[in-house]
Amino acid sequence: MSAGTDKLAVTVTNIVPLNDLVTRFEFQRSDGGELPTFSGGAHTVVEMRDGDITRLNPYSLMSDPMDQSTYAISVRRDDAGRGGSLFMHNRVRVGDRMVISYPVNLFSLDLRARKHLMIAGGIGITPFIAQIKQLAATGGRFELHYAARSAALASYADELTAHHPNNVSIYHDDQAQAIDLVHLLDGQPLGTHLYVCGPKGMIDWVRAKAADLGWPREAVHYEEFLAPQSGKPFEVKLALSNKVIEVGEHQSLLEAIEAAGVDAPYLCRGGACGQCETDVIGYDGKFIHRDHWLDDEEKASGKKIMPCVSRFEGKTLVLDR
Amino acid sequence: MTIQFNDETFRDDYSFHNSDRAIQRFPFPFHEDSYMYSVNMERHKGGPEGSVYEMRFDVDEHYLAEMKDRAMVLAEDPLRCQSLPHMTLAGWDLLELIMVSKSEDYPDLFELHREGSNWRWINRPMGIDQSFVFMDEASLPYGPMEYITRQAQGDFCILDQRDDNLWMDAGMVTTQADWSLDFDIGMNFFEWHAPVPKAHEMGIFVRALKFLLNIQQGSPARRLNWTLTVNPLLDTSPENYHKWGVQKTTLTPENLGRKQHLRVELQTFFRLPRSNALVFPIRCYLIAFEDLVSVPKWGRRLHRVLRDIPDELATYKGFIDNRPMLVDYLSQYDDGAETSPGVWPD
Structure with missing residues (x-):
């Protein structure tokens, strides 16, 4: 399926x-x-x-x-x-x-929102650029707060400010400018939806503050794609396809499965969407779970792994794939 | 291919009929001699030439009659078509999808000319030639979803996707198997499926929702569903149950072959690009039992399916009272011979 x-x-x-x-x-x-x-x-x-x-x-x-x-x-x-x-x-x-x-x-606008409040960090600006073009064309109301390390590294800041001078605020870390988040979240009209895309620290900070201030979970949206991390090579047995594969140091488990010619489902390849969830048939060793999909209980169970970002260290790992 | 459109009705004198070609291409839903729920999804990327699966939106001999029937239902009950305010963009998505698909798949019947936002739509069978501005609601006589679904067979539900769920936030529903858009509007996937027996315990809906949430642009999917309808009624809605429910008691062994119809829904699912909503067209095909048994394999198999179906499903699908009579009738066409796998006639 x-x-x-x-x-x-x-x-x-x-x-x-x-x-x-x-x-x-x-x-x-x-x-x-x-x-x-x-x-x-x-x-x-x-x-x-x-x-x-x-x-x-x-x-x-x-x-x-x-x-x-x-x-x-x-x-x-x-x-x-x-x-x-x-x-x-x-x-x-x-x-x-x-x-x-x-x-x-996997990060779409909630079109019911009376207002879209966007918080971007660094390269996390990119999805907002397309969303702002969509909202500008359909008369949607938005406000963007965009933090970057310096003016030189604030990609697209000039363009955004020129097109939407009243809706865009830029913050430069090297000038000690910071988003006044509590004040910002506190002043929003009812029906505002909040979107955040950027480094993990920023996403955690915004979600935690919004939760503290009583924002409904459904009104807070975030996108954080993890890049797979390198790690020690390991061996995996794919039970369904009856293959033993080696996952290289700089390769993800999903990439190794694909390289062996085994078709595996995926969408985000960043530990967020759940599509590549794979059942573990047996193992002797320890999992390095790095995804946002499995909950703590599932991660501890040793029964599931998200091969796009997670790895394994140990003797044997057998997957239902 | 030129289609001869039938002059026929789905009410009053029930002059609806299937040509031989329509019988041969009927989407018979049972691939084996028994039936139980399953998430029987496959990709909607064409199908055998001439089959109902070939085109993205099948147009057949019933097109004009179905559109007339829809207009009558809407005139009596405008709430059969509803769109919550945030669904207008999805309505434009659907209009674009249907206009592009039909003009490409049936160039002799439909034409679409686009110059930037200035569009011209020609629907020859219905005699429509409409110039309008894409994304400008004021340039069409109805909202975009209503405009295009008054010209497309089957019901249409547009499902908003958010919070890892699907929400019934817009639709055109006039040919339904006993459910109501007006009742379900704004509900999520689990809420609107609450009345279905057995499937929740089987985990069907959790798996189905996961599949639907992951349907992507360019990769539509489809499945079949079915029920039984006495008389070729398109509008078997709860709103009009007082009109059609009682007709189930008019069945006799003599009139059954003509009056009793197998009702099959070809359900398709498309991700809509601009809104990220999911559209769920539900296309209804009807066939009288006497026409269905003209394909020997189908007669044998339908007899076995209805004979053995669990009581809960026969009750939910609304034919438990008539089942003995139906099974009796169909038994004449079941000589006990083995049937081949799959849905196609031998």
Whole structure:
């Protein structure tokens, strides 16, 4: 019962470095046709053919959702990461053909909201750019508070401020500017929905403050995609497909399953959506659970693992896959 | 392919009828000789040529008659069509999906011309030629969902997705198997399925919801559901139960083959791109028992299914009182021979 996503064959039509860390990539369909429209907050999974390795990284779509000619993503270079962002920055050229997934939205606007209050940290700005374009086109009311390390690293801040001077506030860490969160949350009209996307610390901070102030759980939305982390290599037996695979140091368990030619369901590849949840048949060792999906009890049970971000250390692991 | 549209009614004199072609392409729902619930989903990406699965929105010989019947239901009861305020964007999504699909799948019947936001829609069978501005409600005679679903067979529920659930927040429902949009509007997936027996204990709805929440753009899905209806009524709503419920008592062994119909719903699910809502079209196909048994495999199998179905399901589907008569009638067409697997005629 894997829902899955269809793929789009695209060509890189533009690469725009924005600052020291962030570069924008633009895609058009290779067959000249139109891209699907999407809803603000959606992401696409970009396939990267990096030698023998196929990397599949999710990036928020930040182009105008109504623009069917071009998709845009912005990629922050992570020098300590496993290589996906470095591949995009160092290897991808204008004219390259790539494969991306249809848009998937795990961070959509609640269209019942009387007002959308958005809090962004760093590269977490990207889904909001598409959401703001959607709201501007449909007359939705919004307010954005965007924190970045410095003016130089505040991607798209100038553009956002120029287009929406009354709705956008920018905060620079290096100038000791900080969002006055308590005051901000306290002053919102009834029916406001709160959205936060950024580093884990920021998401936790905003959710905790909102809960303290009595915001309904349903009115607080957040998106945090984890990047899989490197770790010690380990061996896994896939019981259904009767294969034994090796998960490399810089490979995720999900990637290793895919590399062995076994089809496994996924959507976000970042520990959030639950689609890749896999049953554990047997194990001798310890799990390194890193997802947001399983609850503490499930993590302790040794019966489930989210192979997109979680790992294992020990002698044997047998999965129902 | 040119379709000859029937001049027929789904009320009063019940002149509804299926041509031989319609009988052959009827979506018979039983793939084996018994029935129990399952999450029987598959991808909705075409199907055998000429089958009801081939196109995204099947148009058949009943199109014009069904649209006339819908207009009559709405004239009597406007609450069959409702859209909560936050669902307008999803209504435009649905209008776009149907117009694009029909103009591509049936170019001889429908045309769509787009220049930016200026759209022109031509529906030849219904004699409509409408120019309008996409996303401008004032440029259409109805809201976008109502406008397009007055021109599309089947009921349409638009489900908002939030809080890991689906919410019945808009719909056009005039051909339903005894449920009410006006009653269910605003409910979530578990609330509107509360009356269904057995399936909750079987964990069907938890699994079905998980599947539906993960249906993505470009990957629609479909399943079949079924019930029985006496007389070819499209509108078997709770609102009009006093009109149609009593007709179940008019069945006799002599008139059964003509009056008793198998009612099959082709349910499809599409992720809507701009709103991230899910649209759930429920297309109703009716076939009289006397036509159904003209396919020997279907006659044999329907006899076995109705004979062996659990009482709770026969009660829920509303035919428990008539079951002995139905089974008796169908037994004439069951010689005990083995049936082949799958739904298609031999």
